[in-house]
Amino acid sequence: MARTTGSHSDITGPKVRTAALRLFAQHGYAAVSMRAIATEVGVQAGALYNYTPDKQTLLFNLMRDHMEELLAASQDDAAADPLDELRDFVYFHIRFHADRPDEVFISYMELRNLTPENFTAVEALRRQYENRLEGILRRGAQSGAFSIADTKIATLAVIAMLTGVNTWFRSGGRLSLDQVIAQYWDMVRKSVVVG
Structure with a gap:
């Protein structure tokens, strides 16, 4: 299939993703057509298939890429003090997601x-991220620093x-x-720390 005159894959591809992300977050995946995405980008509907085989793949790629970016950006230091690790997790999670409201909405x-x-693929990535936090909570409980009945x-x-x-x-x-992060950290800390 010939490329539309004036189109550039390195420009149009990201525009397709950005438009899909915004439209899925605003209207929901089921309500958004490939034609609506194409209109938002300013290309013919058929041109979208140069960038994605279908709408499902587009949704999956948005969700998978968000989780992979989250996992790559988060740090895990099992040798650190669990309370410090937990604080770092809280700060990181809120800051990382504050700039990505559409990604968060779609992910959930x-x-x-x-x-x-x-x-299954996206859930496995989510589980990896959850396991990082659960590891922190488990280490804190094992050391006696945290009082948690069920780490999961x-x-x-x-x-x-x-995420809320x-x-x-x-x-x-x-x-x-x-200020919000400081208050959330205080609430998280009080919910797990002994005494």
């Missing part, structure tokens, strides 16, 4: 629209709490991101 709300194979439940609760910041935080609001 559109899992149901992945094919079983794609769901604590892991899911902490991640849900931290994206649903309400807006830059320029009553609290700065640093």
